[in-house]
Amino acid sequence: MFKYLVNLCGWGDPKVCLGSVEFKKGDKIIVEDESGNILGTVKNILNQESERENKSEVFTILREATERDLNNFEKNSKKEKEILDICRKEAKRMELEMKFVDVFTTLGKGTVIITFIADGRVDFRQLVKNLSRIFHRSVRMRQIGSRDEARNLGGCGVCGKELCCVKFLGEIPSISTDMAKIQNVAQRGSDRISGICGRLMCCLSYESEQYKSMLIGMPEVGSKVRIKRGSGEVIELSPLEQTIKLRLDSGEYVIIKKEELK
Numbered sequence: 258m259f260k261y262l263v264n265l266c267g268w269g270d271p272k273v274c275l276g277s278v279e280f281k282k283g284d285k286i287i288v289e290d291e292s293g294n295i296l297g298t299v300k301n302i303l304n305q306e307s308e309r310e311n312k313s314e315v316f317t318i319l320r321e322a323t324e325r326d327l328n329n330f331e332k333n334s335k336k337e338k339e340i341l342d343i344c345r346k347e348a349k350r351m352e353l354e355m356k357f358v359d360v361f362t363t364l365g366k367g368t369v370i371i372t373f374i375a376d377g378r379v380d381f382r383q384l385v386k387n388l389s390r391i392f393h394r395s396v397r398m399r400q401i402g403s404r405d406e407a408r409n410l411g412g413c414g415v416c417g418k419e420l421c422c423v424k425f426l427g428e429i430p431s432i433s434t435d436m437a438k439i440q441n442v443a444q445r446g447s448d449r450i451s452g453i454c455g456r457l458m459c460c461l462s463y464e465s466e467q468y469k470s471m472l473i474g475m476p477e478v479g480s481k482v483r484i485k486r487g488s489g490e491v492i493e494l495s496p497l498e499q500t501i502k503l504r505l506d507s508g509e510y511v512i513i514k515k516e517e518l519k
Contacts, residue, residue: 282300
């Protein structure tokens with residue numbers, strides 16, 4: 258059994274897929290899903306021991322995509338804009354607060370799968386019934402987050418490089434404000450540390466564990482400490498340099514090494 262990381266049409270993040278046939282990177286394949294057959298592209302060949310991917314949802318590869326599959330996919334893709342326009346009009350008529358992001362139709366059962374963004378939960382059951390009656394086929398709704406939308410659209414980050422979520426991240430990690438605080442970048446403001454999705458940048462997670470280890474033994478900002486020259490308040494930390502900036506009770510500002518703390 259071979260294991261692959263596959264970009265599936267209609268899914269934001271790559272999925273782990275198993276197949277009995279060996280494929281190479283870039284091959285077009287057909288993957289089995291409960292909604293029908295989905296077209297996918299092999300992104301990477303995985304090792305069986307890979308821990309991260311073992312935690313992901315696993316799909317089954319049916320076969321290599323044929324010319325007929327590709328033609329059907331192209332035919333369905335031409336109808337996507339029309340389907341999205343109908344979805345938006347119907348949701349607006351029903352006064353549902355939903356932002357529709359993408360739509361695709363499976364190759365097997367011809368199920369229409371629609372992805373959307375919304376603040377909180379949305380009762381879209383009646384909407385699905387209405388759309389099924391309009392399209393004369395089964396309709397499924399899948400709610401995603403703004404990070405997934407950015408991955409679907411692609412683009413470049415403030416660093417000038419391709420978005421991390423597009424280039425190499427599998428499952429998008431959870432990013433917290435604590436990651437920004439321990440790296441001394443939270444004070445830059447949300448605009449400076451947010452990606453094009455409006456959420457905290459994924460790259461904040463890359464070095465957070467290293468910063469945590471470097472902060473061991475260092476006092477918190479705002480705390481009082483004593484050194485040979487007297488006591489003072491911690492106003493800034495530099496984990497990389499292992500230095501602490503103090504405002505002494507005398508009003509003097511000093512920068513000391515962590516080892517100088519009493």
